[in-house]
Amino acid sequence: MSSETPEYDLVVVGGGVNGTGIAMDAAGRGLKVMLCEMHDLASATSSSSSKLIHGGLRYLEHYEFKLVRQALAERESLLRNAPHIMWPMRFRLPYQSHLRPAWMIRTGLFLYDHLAKRELLKGSNSIQFNGGSPLVSEISKGFEYSDGWVDDARLVVLTAKAAQEQGADVRTRTRCTRAERDGKYWSVTLTDQITGDQSHLRCKAMVNATGPWVSALFKDTLNIPAPKQIRMVKGSHIVVPKIHDEPEAYILQNADERIIFVIPYEDDFSLIGTTDVDYEGDPKKAVISQEETEYLIGIVNDYFKNKLSPSDVVWSYSGVRPLMDDEGGSAHTASRDYTFEVDEEKGKAPLISVFGGKITTYRKLAEAATDRICGFFPKAGESWTRHAPLPGGDFTSQEDLLNAFKIEYPWLPSGLAHRYVRTYGTRTRVMLEGCESMGDMGRHCGGNLYAREIDYLLNHEWARDAEDIVWRRTKLGLRLTAPELSGIQDYLDHHSQQFSRKVVHSA
Incomplete structure (x- = not known):
């Protein structure tokens, strides 16, 4: 390459929540960063979540205490840093004695209240449902607790904006089509997805934060073996005209041990999800199936007086979650934790690849990954994002x-x-x-x-x-x-x- 080839400290591939989070953190520590995304920001998994900032109450059943504790702590930081696109929400859990005993639910909620410091959110309590409840008359008892709501796609866009304002070069509709090591540098080829034009650059380190494509990038772009595989799990949601007028969300238990959320959405709608189905194929082509629609509607109809049919669905979306592959178990029990792999050889440019994760812990994941990256850049600054408002979030109420x-x-x-x-x-x-x-x-x-x-x-x-x-x-x-x-x-x-x-x- 010529001496005029642009040079960066770090190139981040992937414009989802993890990629933008790493780009923001690294740029704020003084690294020269470029982020590329082959489609739009948040165009895949990161815009297809249940829109929750939550600790993951059900993860306690799978003994993922570390993940829950970390996520609970992160709720507070995120709610403070982005009060425009996140806010507290109360959740109601109708009690069904044949699904989970009351002592188990109380124990889980006690842990949920106390595993991490809680300042912004109210604790849990028991509740009674009367005749005015939107639930069927057979359900008279329940529990209530706090979590948070988030506009997931805007979280990604604003994180990318923060990265840009810290000096990062953010390029959408730009695919990383080739990357190979050239000694202490990566030689990178980018292709504009609109014009087909190619550009070249080099960088001292790379991050693979491509979500469902994290393993495929090794084969298609890096031409090296992937250190591990991810398990692709499709989660689908439906949106219907709101089925009740209360501000609270509902968390519904089902006989298959899964839970379904019914969340107030955009003032006039209810968001219902999610499913967990193992998936193969192109993550961009994931769509809800008739069986998934009927599954979600069936559970809601078991609980609510207001009955739904498929004709009530005004919108649906599906996303493929890249979970760590534990080579066993059902899709809904697969871990939502994350890890990152560092590929480094003495005298050669390093590669950091992100596997797994959930939206609530994106900032913590980005901080941990950037800490590791900065090990290669001794002059980099300290971590800084915990108390940093996202663009537009510099207000209190x-x-x-x-x-x-x-x-x-x-x-x-x-x-x-x-x-x-x-x-x-x-x-x-x-x-x-x-x-x-x-x-x-x-x-x-x-x-x-x-x-x-x-x-x-x-x-x-x-x-x-x-x-x-x-x-x-x-x-x-x-x-x-x-x-x-x-x-x-x-x-x-x-x-x-x-x-x-x-x-x-x-x-």
């Missing part, structure tokens, strides 16, 4: 920020202001800079989506197409019609053409 926006933007409809608080937090001010009325918001694209927001997502959050905007940057796809979605794509295509003309003219 959604209510206080909403009240501030009412004063700053009295012309902004309350529903729209509320959504901006829960999506962009204080970065709403960047998006609305110069706006003095709704007339300044530009074209109305359906629902409460305006051109001003689309432009912000294009210019600040790597959005490229309608799916990026209405399903990952927001969840407005639940409310938009097919013609409105087509109109958004037309707007984006026009914007892309204008951008191309500017580039040609400036050249």
